Amino acid sequence: MNFIFDYYNYWVVVFLMMAGFYIVISANNLVKKIVGLNIFQTSVFILYISMGKVSGGTAPILVEGVTQYSNPLPHVLILTAIVVGVATTAVGLSLIVRIKRAYGTVEENEFENTDDAI
């Protein structure tokens, strides 16, 4: 049981990761694929953020009487990764807008040429 509870943050990460990945693979709607991709990326953000937490540590701000701090570096890294994720989503959604204009649909199975399916 300890194996489950001690590492519960990783279980959350793995569940979100697989859920997101599954949506990317199975969804027929392109917007849903992007949503799945977002969930997939977010799970990695949680992986980074939870690894920076030191039990008993506070936020890494110098205050008197506190000696134990959480590691701020993973959090800073993930700020960058969030920006990358937002940019990816923006490019993906703008591609979907153009696909909608060109093909008249954002459902994979409604493309007239099946080779075009994602």
Next chain:
Amino acid sequence: MLEQHLVALPIILPLIAAPIALLFGRTILTWAFATLISAGACFAAFSLLIAALSEGVLSYAVGGWPPPWGIELRVDAANAFVLFAVTALSTLVLLYSKASASHEIDPDKQALFYTAHLLCLAGLSGILVTGDAFNLFVFLEISSLATYTLVSLASDKRCLTAAFRYLIMGTIGATFILIGVGLLYMKTGTLNMLDLSARIAALEASRTVNTGLAFIMVGVSIKLALFPLHMWLPGAYTYAPSAVSAFLASTATKVAVYVMIRFIFTIFGAEHVFAEMGMDFILMVLAVVAIFKCSYVACVQSNVKTVLAHSSLAQIGYMVLGISLVSVTGLMAGLIHIFNHALMKGALFMAVGAVFYRLGSVNIEAFRGLGKRMPLTMAAFTIAGLSIIGVPLTVGFVSKWYLITGALEQNNWLIAGLVLAGSLLAVVYIGRVLEAAYFKEFPASHDSKDVKEVPLSMLIPMWVLVIANIYFGIDTSFTTEAATSAAQWLFQNNQVLELTP
């Protein structure tokens, strides 16, 4: 003062120039500016290569924060060599773009095209120069996002779904790399590549590090389109504008091959990855399957750009095969093929782009009789095609020679034979195009006046590459010297693994 910051220039120049390029207003000015910047980056890369060959390693602390705390830019023979190839190709493709892009891309989007190209170049240079694992991910995403935009700029609507598929696959690949880097950080507490390698070596076998290795290898394999993770590539290369295909085919996947080399040899250590994890066998099998499966598919396609895209996949197989031989000669063959393949695939895609410029189609039927109508273009296609096959006096021969030498050093006759057999398949797919161009009549139905040689601004970059194909095929001293010292450097870095025959 400039020399002190030389290492950062190939990234900084295009990165700063990209938004400025948008302000010019007139496309021709944007084009001239982008080409100038790319040429400047190429010049910086050349100086770096010379410096790296004579001095060994150049290290640069970004913002004055010393490594391993700050981000380190680190140039050695290996990345200086690839960096020079990438920036040189970018400059030639930009020269070529003037006519090609203005023909294929909407006038109001052309400034954006040059901006995206510069961003892509900045990302690729960043991947090559950085010495920090997380920074590598960020640059990977900068170049990838620019690439998705570039692919989607074509007029054919199928480029949109191709770009979307590329976006999905590329993001999954990059996220896998991010997970891998996270796992490494979790275990070692550092992101600097050299620091990582020292700490990983001290850890011995750790399950977290091995999981990180697995994630990173799968992620990088998606990015370099190693069989069976290659499905995004043919569509993206086929439907992208010609100039973009020429640029991506000769640089983007090659940089990903470099990333693989960097992770295997510098960070994890060749001994750990190959001897303990058995990765060499996996890579070798996938590489051989890639060579044969993708060459075969290239033989039965009717769209010449798709043929070349599948041929690229096969050539990536040769590079990975070189890495998987686990010897200095094999790695050197892989590195030299990165440079050589950039020369030949760049020239081939430019020639096909020239055909598209005149005929508006790249189907194999469109090539009928072009040997007489567009003699210079088709001659360029022929020579670069011979180079892909590996005919002596071209660069393709040099790569295959070292690859086979590397295989024979280990008495691996099977691999040597497979490389030769793979080259025969290249004869078929290049031969089909040449047959159409030289032995079929120009169809009478076409309006023959319009079909003539393309403008000089397209021919010159194409022929520069073709001449480089021949020049580096005859005088191999520059490329072999650079590739050999790069390969030796990578092996020395963490001793080892000189397999004796």
